[in-house]
Amino acid sequence: MPVPTLVTGAAGRVGAVGRTVTELLLKRGTAVRAMVRADDDRAQALRDMGAEVVVGDLLDLDSVHRAITGCERMYFGLSVSDAYLAATVTTAAVARYRRSIRRRLAARSRTRTFRSDRGATRCSSATGRFTS
Secondary structure, three states: OOOOEEEEOOOOOOOOHHHHHHHHHHHOOOOEEEEEOOOOHHHHHHHHHOOEEEEOOOOOHHHHHHHHOOOOEEEOOOOOOHHHHHHHHHHHHHHHHHHHHHHHHHHHHOEEEEEEOOEEEEEEOOOOOEEO
8 A cells, every 4th residue: 555645734825735645646546545534525535546535733743643543644735824823733733643653663673682592682774783
């Protein structure tokens, strides 16, 4: 299954930038997860285009976690306002948290444990060093 690109404001009315980005990505064959605030006709139109639609609020941490999980890229486009500034901070915090988890898991998968009758030895592929 292809890794989707998250597009926020995909059903937006102001300039329709999110919707346009969604259309362009889908035409290129990129999987898209479109985040919308309401499950309405605009959300259905995004589904009809081939986007995966998630309903959520950028000010709600749980919504942002649900939307961003499994995505490696994101188009985050909002106009300027006080509420959108808070949404920007929330989204950036979640993205940073998710990135740190991916890095920790990747580092853990690069470390191998070798067992012998003398005990366990760990080898980090990053350093090539063995430790007891």
